[in-house]
Amino acid sequence: MQLIDGKATATTIKAEIAAEVELIVENGGKRPHLAAILVGHDGGSETYVKNKVIACEQCGFKSTLIRFEDNVSEAELLAEVKRLNQDEDIDGFIVQLPLPRHISEQKVIEAIDYRKDVDGFHPINVGRMSIGLPCYISATPNGILELLKRYKIKTAGKKCVILGRSNIVGKPMAQLMMQKRIPGDATVTICHSHTKNLKEECRQADIIIAAIGIPNFVTADMVKPGAVVIDVGTTRVPDATRKSGFRLNGDVKFDEVAPLCSYISPVPGGVGPMTICSLMKNTLSAGKKEFYK
Numbered sequence: 001m002q003l004i005d006g007k008a009t010a011t012t013i014k015a016e017i018a019a020e021v022e023l024i025v026e027n028g029g030k031r032p033h034l035a036a037i038l039v040g041h042d043g044g045s046e047t048y049v050k051n052k053v054i055a056c057e058q059c060g061f062k063s064t065l066i067r068f069e070d071n072v073s074e075a076e077l078l079a080e081v082k083r084l085n086q087d088e089d090i091d092g093f094i095v096q097l098p099l100p101r102h103i104s105e106q107k108v109i110e111a112i113d114y115r116k117d118v119d120g121f122h123p124i125n126v127g128r129m130s131i132g133l134p135c136y137i138s139a140t141p142n143g144i145l146e147l148l149k150r151y152k153i154k155t156a157g158k159k160c161v162i163l164g165r166s167n168i169v170g171k172p173m174a175q176l177m178m179q180k181r182i183p184g185d186a187t188v189t190i191c192h193s194h195t196k197n198l199k200e201e202c203r204q205a206d207i208i209i210a211a212i213g214i215p216n217f218v219t220a221d222m223v224k225p226g227a228v229v230i231d232v233g234t235t236r237v238p239d240a241t242r243k244s245g246f247r248l249n250g251d252v253k254f255d256e257v258a259p260l261c262s263y264i265s266p267v268p269g270g271v272g273p274m275t276i277c278s279l280m281k282n283t284l285s286a287g288k289k290e291f292y293k
């Protein structure tokens, strides 16, 4: 069994990005600039955004954090999105999700100029990704692809079962695993809350990507010996022994599943650090106007 070390891989990639940024700047180019909008004070979102700002520093990017209180109106938020769309110094920006209930996330996502949508959530980027055109790919699926690539895990012709059908992970992951390139070329099955014989589906999988948000959902009896297991779960569960009062729990019952696997990604330290790293790669692409002029 080999552990997939997302933390170390992310550190390597951020160093690669930082080196490229210094070359760009030395040659008179512009330092990439990422902005993030954070609404309210959700603990998870605060942590994610803080880590994104730290990652920007590590990559040599400029970053700007824009905060609103929970009671910001949808119109105010849309006006800020419009302002960022027009700000020429900002190469890419994100609006951290989830948003308060009175604001339509879809409306906000669609208001973002797709050329600055480094989260890859705009329908133009989602559509281009699904037909294999150059675009911003959402961070978590792209981070998983990067891990598969760097660990030289074979995907062509493999049976890949994805647990979960979210717009952010499950759906794009399925598109990417079936695409005609490497990593890709897999035979993909998506399982969700209405799937019959979910255990049997999993047992046939060469690769399981678990993104359902139910702690310890994937148990040893669902995993074929030699399978690759990627754990996307990050559920916060109370833990009195931690200073924060919680710990992150994956979707996979690691202790019993790991001995069966050829490769497995742990939580924390697996997919999580790669997600932010993918956002950094997209920001570098935005700075270089790699996909869109």
Ligand code: GUN
Binding pocket: 094, 095, 096, 097, 098, 119, 139, 140, 168
């Ligand atoms: N909330 C959870 N994941 C993400 C993400 O990748 N981007 C944004 N903007 N919000 C999120």
